Amino acid sequence: MSPILTLDAVQFGYDPAKPVLQDISFQVHPGEVVAVVGRNGAGKSTMLRLLNGLLRPGSGRVTIAGKDAADLKVSEIAAHIGTVFQAPEQQIFNATVRSEIAFGPAQSGLSAEVQQCRIDAAVQRTDLGEVLDTHPLDLDAAMRRFVAVASVIACQPDLMLFDEAQRGLDATRRALLGRIIAEEKSAGRAIVLVCHDMDFVAAHADRVLGLAEGRLAVDAPVRDFFADAEATRAVSVEQPGIVELAQALGQPVAVNAAELVATLAKKLKGGA
Ligand SMILES: Nc1ncnc2c1ncn2[C@@H]1O[C@H](COP(=O)(O)OP(=O)(O)O)[C@@H](O)[C@H]1O
Ligand SMILES: [Mg+2]
Numbered sequence: 001m002s003p004i005l006t007l008d009a010v011q012f013g014y015d016p017a018k019p020v021l022q023d024i025s026f027q028v029h030p031g032e033v034v035a036v037v038g039r040n041g042a043g044k045s046t047m048l049r050l051l052n053g054l055l056r057p058g059s060g061r062v063t064i065a066g067k068d069a070a071d072l073k074v075s076e077i078a079a080h081i082g083t084v085f086q087a088p089e090q091q092i093f094n095a096t097v098r099s100e101i102a103f104g105p106a107q108s109g110l111s112a113e114v115q116q117c118r119i120d121a122a123v124q125r126t127d128l129g130e131v132l133d134t135h136p137l138d139l140d141a142a143m144r145r146f147v148a149v150a151s152v153i154a155c156q157p158d159l160m161l162f163d164e165a166q167r168g169l170d171a172t173r174r175a176l177l178g179r180i181i182a183e184e185k186s187a188g189r190a191i192v193l194v195c196h197d198m199d200f201v202a203a204h205a206d207r208v209l210g211l212a213e214g215r216l217a218v219d220a221p222v223r224d225f226f227a228d229a230e231a232t233r234a235v236s237v238e239q240p241g242i243v244e245l246a247q248a249l250g251q252p253v254a255v256n257a258a259e260l261v262a263t264l265a266k267k268l269k270g271g272a
Helices: 044-051 074-078 097-106 112-126 141-153 171-186 198-204 222-227 229-234 241-248 257-271
Strands: 005-012 021-028 033-037 059-064 081-084 159-163 190-194 207-212 215-221
Touching (some): 005 044, 021 215, 033 198, 074 081, 112 141, 112 171, 141 159, 171 190, 198 241, 222 229, 241 257
Parallel strands (some): 033 207, 159 190
Antiparallel strands (some): 005 021, 005 059
16 A cells, blocks of 8 residues: 655754754555654654645655655645644634534535535534534634544545644543544544653554654554653653553553453453
8 A cells, every 4th residue: 555645854944954853754554543752842743744734844855645745735735634733723714613614625626415425424523513603712622623623524634633632632522532533544544643642642543653852763553662661761751551550460562441451351261
């Protein structure tokens, strides 16, 4: 399967004399959920802006769906890549939730009927049916985040970028976001999520990219990453609770409670 996204030796600095990112190379394939981790200021948000074309590399190459991003306008990149920014209020510009979600599909050139289908599905999946006529900025921060998520999933991009989309969500809405990620993955779409919350990374990511001092210090499957204390230290992140628990019990790395329970149940049965 060909990658939806390729970075080759990408370098970037807001001040060209002071690179924020150096020698960044990786690929993302359809159906992959990739978490980007690293301490504050490591360059995670900057990297997302290089992926969606809001920033352009100082050197190196970004390839999106087989095309050199340097040859694509931001609007052309947006046909492939949708972004939920760290602060959704920066991307929301319509007066109602309904028109905000409808905006993207209206640019698609699809029939009105198909557009409406996508909008209805996005509204239903994000649980926004009750607030369609509300001004998005009158909603609380969590619901505003889901307005941004709905407007992105309604466009069905090949790749979605989530910058700390899980931050500040209660358990119900975290689970809802997790469900949406899983559904998008099984529909063959890719997701790159910047995330400080290692429980969320363990539960939802397939792979981890770790940034440290502007470089890609880690590119590993999520289990290998959390099994390697040196890797987590190198990118200054904590082990998720479930990984610590599995280790304390002398079990292999588990990324969610169900997995740990299944391992333990198998052991108990084997011992009985
Ligand atoms: N618009 C900007 N102009 C100048 N420097 C910036 C800008 N945005 C971020 N930076 C700097 O780039 C570095 C990486 O920032 P950022 O990508 O926001 O990190 P992260 O998202 O990992 O916290 C930091 O040193 C930050 O101060
Ligand atoms: Mg950031």
